[in-house]
Amino acid sequence: MACTIDNPRHARAFAQAMGCLEKTDRIDARMLAWFADARKLIPTPPPSAQQAKLEALTARLRHVTRDIIVQKQRRSATTDPLALAQIGETLALFARQAKDISAMIAQSIASDPHWRAFDRTIRSIKGLADRTTAYLIADLPELGTLSNKAIVKLVGLAPIANDSGARFGKRRTRGGRASIRTILFLVADIARRFEPSLADFRDKLLAAGKPKLVVRIALARKLLVRLNAKMRDTRLSIPLTY
Incomplete structure (x- = not known):
């Protein structure tokens, strides 16, 4: 179903600017409709399944990349053999995941003209x-x-x-x-x-x-x-x- 995504802070500020300090579901619905009409917001079709999948893959790649950076920082801050060994295992896991995700992203892009x-x-x-x-x-x-x-x-x-x-x-x-x-x-x-x-x-x-x-x-x-x-x-x- 098509919808419009906007900053909720803008919608709340609009309601307050209109002198509406109360907040209930019914009031919110009325204010949101008024806000959308004033802003002339246009419904946006939802992303396709392929687009949603690509967004999920890139989000996960970001997470894994950040985890790798964190683990490398922890590795540089310790000299304990056990900790170093476990960090090494974790880094190897994240590296494999990053490689697999990158391959899936490349395949997804290549499959769409x-x-x-x-x-x-x-x-x-x-x-x-x-x-x-x-x-x-x-x-x-x-x-x-x-x-x-x-x-x-x-x-x-x-x-x-x-x-x-x-x-x-x-x-x-x-x-x-x-x-x-x-x-x-x-x-x-x-x-x-x-x-x-x-x-x-x-x-x-x-x-x-x-x-x-x-x-x-x-x-x-x-x-x-x-x-x-x-x-x-x-x-x-x-x-x-x-």
């Missing part, structure tokens, strides 16, 4: 490989369907205006999809080593005295915009069924 096209598009930017492709397809299916401004805000890489009258406040990024943002921070730094335009963009910002964090965000945002444009062209060139 649209995902294969998306995979080629993402890999056309040097420095972006298997996991980046999987995470983008699984966790950012809107890539190539939204405007550059919208996709940047969705991921949480858009500087939010904070101006009032003659005051121009500092613009910060907030919200968005943290998992994708983290990936873009990592791969943008890798991609700029192969892509002269990204390297030049970064160097100009640094030369202008921009803080390193600002440069990091700007580089990730530029990479996302480039990916969005490429994916838009790809979507226009193939017939999509979802």
Whole structure:
């Protein structure tokens, strides 16, 4: 069944702004309907079974990857032979799981002609490989369907205006999809080593005295915009069924 997913904090803030401090199921239903009408929210079809499976696989791969990092940190912090042996066994198990999950993800992408096209598009930017492709397809299916401004805000890489009258406040990024943002921070730094335009963009910002964090965000945002444009062209060139 199609539904719309929105930030529950926005819905509650809307109710309070309308002067409704009470909270019951009936009041919530009425406020949610009013909120959806005011925001002109459009129902979104649920993900296909294949999309849901890919999301589950990439989520599990993230978990296993984090577990491997934790176990390696524990290994470096101990000298006890028994603990080292058990940590080694745990690491071997997680390594096998990561390999198996990666293989299932690759097979899932290879089995879908649209995902294969998306995979080629993402890999056309040097420095972006298997996991980046999987995470983008699984966790950012809107890539190539939204405007550059919208996709940047969705991921949480858009500087939010904070101006009032003659005051121009500092613009910060907030919200968005943290998992994708983290990936873009990592791969943008890798991609700029192969892509002269990204390297030049970064160097100009640094030369202008921009803080390193600002440069990091700007580089990730530029990479996302480039990916969005490429994916838009790809979507226009193939017939999509979802």
